[in-house]
Amino acid sequence: MLKVMNLHAGVGGREILRGIDLSIEAGEVHAIMGPNGSGKSTLARVLAGHPEYQATEGAALFGGEDLFAMDPESRARAGVFMAFQYPVEIPGVHNAYFLKAALNAVRAHRGQEELDAVEFMALVRDRMKQLGIDESLLNRPVNEGFSGGEKKRNEIFQMAVLEPRLAILDETDSGLDIDALKIVAHGVNAMRRPDRAFLLVTHYQRLLNYVVPDVVHVLADGRIVRSGGKELALELEERGYGWLEAAAPTVVGG
Amino acid sequence: MAHALDAYLVEWERARPRWQRNGRSAIGRLRQEALQRFVSRGLPTTREEEWRFTSVAPIADCTFALAGPSAAEVSADDVASLRIAPAVELVFINGRHVPALSRMGSLPTGSHVENLANVLATGSHRIEPHLTRTPPAEQQPFVALNTAFLDDGAWIQVPAGAILEQPIHLLFLSTGGPDDRPLMSHPRILATLGENSQASVIETYAGTNAQYFTNVLTEIVVGDNAVLDHYTLQYDSPEAFHVGSIYVRTACSATYRSHSVSLGGALVRNDVTAVLNGEGAECTLNGLYAADTRRLVDNHTTIDHAQPHCGSREVYKGILADHARGVFNGKIIVRPDAQKTDAKQTNRALLLSEDAQINTKPQLEIFANDVKCTHGAAVGQLDEEALFYLRSRGLTDAEARRMLVHAFAADVLNRLPLEPVRIRAEERLQQQLARSLPAAA
Numbered sequence: 001m002l003k004v005m006n007l008h009a010g011v012g013g014r015e016i017l018r019g020i021d022l023s024i025e026a027g028e029v030h031a032i033m034g035p036n037g038s039g040k041s042t043l044a045r046v047l048a049g050h051p052e053y054q055a056t057e058g059a060a061l062f063g064g065e066d067l068f069a070m071d072p073e074s075r076a077r078a079g080v081f082m083a084f085q086y087p088v089e090i091p092g093v094h095n096a097y098f099l100k101a102a103l104n105a106v107r108a109h110r111g112q113e114e115l116d117a118v119e120f121m122a123l124v125r126d127r128m129k130q131l132g133i134d135e136s137l138l139n140r141p142v143n144e145g146f147s148g149g150e151k152k153r154n155e156i157f158q159m160a161v162l163e164p165r166l167a168i169l170d171e172t173d174s175g176l177d178i179d180a181l182k183i184v185a186h187g188v189n190a191m192r193r194p195d196r197a198f199l200l201v202t203h204y205q206r207l208l209n210y211v212v213p214d215v216v217h218v219l220a221d222g223r224i225v226r227s228g229g230k231e232l233a234l235e236l237e238e239r240g241y242g243w244l245e246a247a248a249p250t251v252v253g254g
Numbered sequence: 255m256a257h258a259l260d261a262y263l264v265e266w267e268r269a270r271p272r273w274q275r276n277g278r279s280a281i282g283r284l285r286q287e288a289l290q291r292f293v294s295r296g297l298p299t300t301r302e303e304e305w306r307f308t309s310v311a312p313i314a315d316c317t318f319a320l321a322g323p324s325a326a327e328v329s330a331d332d333v334a335s336l337r338i339a340p341a342v343e344l345v346f347i348n349g350r351h352v353p354a355l356s357r358m359g360s361l362p363t364g365s366h367v368e369n370l371a372n373v374l375a376t377g378s379h380r381i382e383p384h385l386t387r388t389p390p391a392e393q394q395p396f397v398a399l400n401t402a403f404l405d406d407g408a409w410i411q412v413p414a415g416a417i418l419e420q421p422i423h424l425l426f427l428s429t430g431g432p433d434d435r436p437l438m439s440h441p442r443i444l445a446t447l448g449e450n451s452q453a454s455v456i457e458t459y460a461g462t463n464a465q466y467f468t469n470v471l472t473e474i475v476v477g478d479n480a481v482l483d484h485y486t487l488q489y490d491s492p493e494a495f496h497v498g499s500i501y502v503r504t505a506c507s508a509t510y511r512s513h514s515v516s517l518g519g520a521l522v523r524n525d526v527t528a529v530l531n532g533e534g535a536e537c538t539l540n541g542l543y544a545a546d547t548r549r550l551v552d553n554h555t556t557i558d559h560a561q562p563h564c565g566s567r568e569v570y571k572g573i574l575a576d577h578a579r580g581v582f583n584g585k586i587i588v589r590p591d592a593q594k595t596d597a598k599q600t601n602r603a604l605l606l607s608e609d610a611q612i613n614t615k616p617q618l619e620i621f622a623n624d625v626k627c628t629h630g631a632a633v634g635q636l637d638e639e640a641l642f643y644l645r646s647r648g649l650t651d652a653e654a655r656r657m658l659v660h661a662f663a664a665d666v667l668n669r670l671p672l673e674p675v676r677i678r679a680e681e682r683l684q685q686q687l688a689r690s691l692p693a694a695a
Contacts, residue, residue, distance in 0.1 A: 050646075071645070073645045073648055073650050076646055076648035082646055084643065090644070091661060098647070098657065101657070141661070142643075162648070
């Protein structure tokens, strides 16, 4: 579903990713772990099409299509979703209004009919119920005045409504208490399907207690230094990141 | 410039015989004196502080005519889309009242809404005490010009204790002149609210796609404990010139709320001056303006805290696209006696292009020591992070931009208490944004 080949990318002319190779098949859950500054969030953002992040070398194919030839909205319509590490507050734009516009844009791309207000509300209520999200959130401006946990839950809620093919969660678990973390994990697990893939970008192993990944990758200094099964996450939890960076001969500082 | 003033003199002389037939000499003297003030003063120039960023040369370069007595061809259909129902509605075409298009609605006993030409013809002594009650204003060139051409408009009188259920809607429609000569109108609106009364007054300005000049003056007195919601909705043609001056005096514990939406016009100048002349009065000035192409919108507001314990809240927001220019000057005066004043002013401008411009200036003149006064100004572009956020959910760049601009405007539009007015204003803004932010951005 997603194939990343020798991806170099950065921001403002500074190279952060230095040759990433990654292949995610439909139905899989991959976790990307790594210390701060390793490039985890850069990977998420460059895949979602953040205009400040540029791919300078290599390629990424999504469903066989050149991802970097698509603008952010085309990626979203094709089924790429990124849950933001820091969801943006947008005063004056109501959650329901925004989400309906987004959903109908995505549906139009899929050749599905637009949902009217009644159908939309039915769908949205169903997803909110599944995720244990309060309905009042719909009538509030996007993320404005939301607590950290509410913002992250709102991201998962949007994911549940938009039903992407590839969901990238950029440190969605950071800063969450255990209850909010369980809601996020439950949201991901409920959406796991043979035709959908997840890329979980996380600093902590904790989320992976609740969402069991198929593959864990460790990112250090802009490269994937190790990939393995779910046990790799536990190993990282026990030993930290230091041993990996020291033990990985392919990683050269600077 | 001298040539420009000559044209006003010619029009004035042309109208004089009709005025003389229809009115009292006291009003004639008022016009004459105002004309002299206007001529000796001349049109303002950018050398004057109050007009530094706004050149009225485009107005000076035109020769305007007063509309003739026969109403221009305007059908009921043209008016329909601008009507507000239910309302007491006076319709004016090129500054002249058209009874056939007006609707008197329902008013409580003792309340009075009448077109000014009728008042002048049938007994102007009724309004003389209310005319030109703000002497400093009469030194303003456009105010003097308005008084010089005093003819039609509206007189609104709400007696003590009356609560008007329906708003009063004054709808001013302008058209192109005959033989391509642009028309001018100088509507005058007088409103007095007696103590404990409440009313909503809406002024709407719109026109066919033509050049014309509207120079309106509104004088308002809000009595003790009375409440007025005052809307000025300026949807003029993109070629039109619009100068609007509002002078308000409020008595003790009165509430005056101004809602200004200014979307049309090639050159627009709105002046609002509110004198809080009684203890405990509250004044709210909300403004939204939007301009594109090379249009200019200038808002000058003054809130004069003359008495203690008054509060004022002011929020002005502007959206400027293409080569449009905006001017905002917000003056707050706190007189020595006006202790415990609580004044807050915010103005924000959104620039949608690199060539759009805003000149913004808060002006605080505080002579009392126990007061709370805050002001904030912000000028910016659309938030790039927010744009990306919306696009990352599937909205196109243009859709995302429109959504953010709308959100910016909604902050002011949502404060419009009357729903039909709010919906209309939103539609108008939508249409304008569709031009400024085309789908193929």
